[in-house]
Every structure is written in C-alpha cells, then in structure tokens.
Amino acid sequence: MSTATITPSAQATPPVYVVGTARLLAGDTPAVPARDQRWLVEAARAAGLLGRGGAAFPVAAKLASVGRGATVLVNGSESEPASWKDRVLMRCVPGLVLDGALLVAGALHSREVVLAVADASSVAALQAASHQRGAGGRVRVVHTENGFVGGEVQALVNGLDQRPAVPNGRRVLPTVRGVGGRPTFASNVETFAQLALLAAHGPEGFASVGTAAEPGTTLVSVHTPDHGTSVVEVPHGTTLASLVGTSRPLLIGGYHGSWTAATDLRIERPALRAAGIGWGAGVVATLPETTCPIGEIARVAAWLAGESVGQCGPCVFGLAAIAGDLTALARGQRADTAGLRRRLGLVPGRGACSHPDGAARFVASGLQAYAEDLSRHERGGGCGRPVLSALPLGGPR
Amino acid sequence: MKHLQVDWTRCDGHGLCARLLSERITLDEWGFPIIDGRDLTVRELSSARLAVRSCPRLALTLEPTVTPASR
Numbered sequence A: 001m002s003t004a005t006i007t008p009s010a011q012a013t014p015p016v017y018v019v020g021t022a023r024l025l026a027g028d029t030p031a032v033p034a035r036d037q038r039w040l041v042e043a044a045r046a047a048g049l050l051g052r053g054g055a056a057f058p059v060a061a062k063l064a065s066v067g068r069g070a071t072v073l074v075n076g077s078e079s080e081p082a083s084w085k086d087r088v089l090m091r092c093v094p095g096l097v098l099d100g101a102l103l104v105a106g107a108l109h110s111r112e113v114v115l116a117v118a119d120a121s122s123v124a125a126l127q128a129a130s131h132q133r134g135a136g137g138r139v140r141v142v143h144t145e146n147g148f149v150g151g152e153v154q155a156l157v158n159g160l161d162q163r164p165a166v167p168n169g170r171r172v173l174p175t176v177r178g179v180g181g182r183p184t185f186a187s188n189v190e191t192f193a194q195l196a197l198l199a200a201h202g203p204e205g206f207a208s209v210g211t212a213a214e215p216g217t218t219l220v221s222v223h224t225p226d227h228g229t230s231v232v233e234v235p236h237g238t239t240l241a242s243l244v245g246t247s248r249p250l251l252i253g254g255y256h257g258s259w260t261a262a263t264d265l266r267i268e269r270p271a272l273r274a275a276g277i278g279w280g281a282g283v284v285a286t287l288p289e290t291t292c293p294i295g296e297i298a299r300v301a302a303w304l305a306g307e308s309v310g311q312c313g314p315c316v317f318g319l320a321a322i323a324g325d326l327t328a329l330a331r332g333q334r335a336d337t338a339g340l341r342r343r344l345g346l347v348p349g350r351g352a353c354s355h356p357d358g359a360a361r362f363v364a365s366g367l368q369a370y371a372e373d374l375s376r377h378e379r380g381g382g383c384g385r386p387v388l389s390a391l392p393l394g395g396p397r
Numbered sequence B: 001m002k003h004l005q006v007d008w009t010r011c012d013g014h015g016l017c018a019r020l021l022s023e024r025i026t027l028d029e030w031g032f033p034i035i036d037g038r039d040l041t042v043r044e045l046s047s048a049r050l051a052v053r054s055c056p057r058l059a060l061t062l063e064p065t066v067t068p069a070s071r
C-alpha cells in the first residue's frame, strides 16, 4: 500500500452506455446540498437504497448504526476482476463520488474521509476533484494494492492500518471498529454516488426512475462475446435479456456470483435475491459459443484458488483441489466428479471471509448451467473446443 | 444455548478436537474439522469444553447461540 508515485493505469476505460435516464452518468454533477444524519437515514430508507459493493446491505441501517464523528471509508478497491463500474465512476465522475463521501462526512460530523482505491487513474481523478473542492485537509485518497480478498472491507481496514490486508479471524464490523480503530461508515464507491444523487434530487425525484421495490438506477459491467466489455447505467427493472439478448447461460454478480439459464430476470436486487441470485458487484457475462465453458470455469476457479490469502485450511486446500479437479476435467482427463461435488459442498462457511462460499457458488452453478458440456467432459476427451480465456482475470491496475 | 465455532485463521488441522468430540466433529480429507454447529446438548457440553481447552491453536470456541428473541 502506498501513496507514492502514481504510474498511469494499464487499462483503458471501457465504453459506457446509458439505458433510459442517465443519473450517475448524466454528465453534469448536480449540486449536492448538506443533509443531516436523520435526513439521510430516512431518505435512504425511502429509496430502499442497498449497498453497491456486493453484499447489498441496507444503507439506511448502516448509516443509522454509526455515531457522530465516525470516519467515512469509500471502498474503491473494485477487486472483482470482471467489474469495471467503480473505476468508471471514479474516472468519469469523481466529483459525484467525492460529493457523496463529503455529504456523509457532513452528516456524521466526520473528521476524516478515506478513499481506498487500487486503480491509479482513479486515484488521480479523485485527488484532482478533492483539490478542486478544497477538501484536501479532510480527504485522504490512498492507493491500495490489494487482491480480490484484500478488497473485503475488514481486510481493507487492516491494510489501511498497516496490518496484513487479510480478513480477521473473528468478524468485527467497521461500524464498531474500523480505520484507525474508530467507528467507520464504509461502503462501495457507487453507494456514495447514489447518496449524492439522493441528496440532490430528494427521495421522490430519485424514485422517478426504477421500480417501487428498488428506485433509481444501477451500473452494470457487461461482458458479451459480440461487444466485449462495457459499463451500462440502467434503471432498476430493466430485463437482463434486453441488456445481453441471449439464450446462453448468464453469469450474474461476478466470480462470487452464480450462473443461471433463466432468461426472464429483471435487474432488481430484491427480486433477484428472491430467485436465489445475488446481484453482487453488478457483473453480467456470457461466454462465446466457440469456447469450452468447463475450461473457462476451471480457469477462473484456478485464479480464485490463488486469491485465497492462505489463512484458512479448508479455503486453501479446498479451492486448490476444486481447481485441480476442474482443470483435469476440462482437459478431458479422467476426473473424479463425485469428489469434486463433495468438495464443492465442503468449503462454504469454512473460512474467515466469504471467499470460499462465493468461489464454490461460482463453480457449482456453472457446472449446473453447463450440465450438457459437463457430461461430455465426464465421458472423457473433452468437447473439442479451445479455452479462449473469455473471462477477465485480475491484472495490473 | 451454545455451539462450537472455529477461527479458521488459527486452526491448523491438528484434528485433536475431532478425537475429543467425535459426535460433533469429523475431519475432512485435509484434516480440518467439519463442525456440526448446531446447539450442543447438556450432555455434550463437558466434552465440548475439553475440546476447546485442548485445541493447541486456541481456534475452537464455544459461542452463545443468538436467537432472534435474545438479540
């Protein structure tokens, strides 16, 4: 972790699109009036605002649980490799993100606002926005270098406080003990941008797009064979079919998310959750028909196994064994699929963080969605298609 | 009511706990405990306490079960 020299980022921003009314990506950042904690809690409750980092925790409840003077932590690590939306926000509308963070800081009478960001271009954009607002004294933009699990909020707090950036053995909520040991309101980049919009438009204006169950818009990182990677702002209620238009299995939520063959889903966290699907970090991906899906799943599984930060036995050994089983299966070697299924059932809930749970969900749902391809591999010899490496893995930021 | 919990960052798979409380703890293929995390019966409590005390890594703990009513 360092605040030292920032080298230009390796990756160019993907194309950005808007379906319907642009809010986050409206171009002109609205004036964000100061609001007190009570107003914000009530507005977030009225808007049904859920955290945008993956856990979809109600923002109102989290805001109400911190006292005066709590630190504000903007989690901009975007450690999910298939997600681009947070970097799009930080690079393209850093002012909106910062205004959201300063809004919460004002409401909580915070002394410090910390933005933890892994992407160098985003760091530069946020620093410029902070400078522009004369907020440099209170705002600290920290360039982090964490992996997938390092973006988990406990790990992030540990890293910021110069401890190893790994999750704690026993869960401590940041709202109780966060950055510098102080109570901390921590949330994802997009959550803060949404709070800024909520304060600017008021709950009613905010709800003029979206659905009753989930007002407003959301950002989606989309990966399709035909159009590559893009980030799209959509009103809640948009169908996934209209976004990716496919009858092939969809990956929803990212590498802790799940594959599904259902095509009638709408983007609305409460409804997706009722269907057993987590929206996660807002990733939607489909594979090209020319690639071997078992090989693609194996490739991500191997990456996920490597991201386990080596603390917890069942996660370390379990994910490695699962990745090994899958790799053999993908190559058309004789594989112990019964053992693979048993192992997939063994890792969830047996780690200090939810990495093993998410990784097992990704693999198990993928094997179910691609059941036909799986059985071809089980019979030996594979499916004859190459592994095109269609899904993005973590690279340099 | 109490149940068993493992701090996975500490546990190194000695497997001692499974020998002391085989009714509730088995080992996976890598030697790490698979814990039946349901509430312990009164009869199991003393061997559970022994397992907790014997864990060389202080990884195993007895935790009070939080029910909606007691929250």
Ligand code: SF4
Residues within 6 Å of the ligand: A149, A166, A167, A307, A308, A309, A310, A311, A312, A313, A315, A316, A350, A351, A352, A353, A354, A355, A356, B008
């Ligand atoms: S569960 Fe896995 S990723 Fe999470 S802390 Fe333990 S070893 Fe690391």
Ligand code: SF4
Residues within 6 Å of the ligand: B006, B010, B011, B012, B013, B014, B015, B016, B017, B018, B031, B032, B033, B054, B055, B056, B057, B058, B059, B060
């Ligand atoms: S005795 Fe302790 S360290 Fe050994 S397996 Fe059981 S919990 Fe893990």
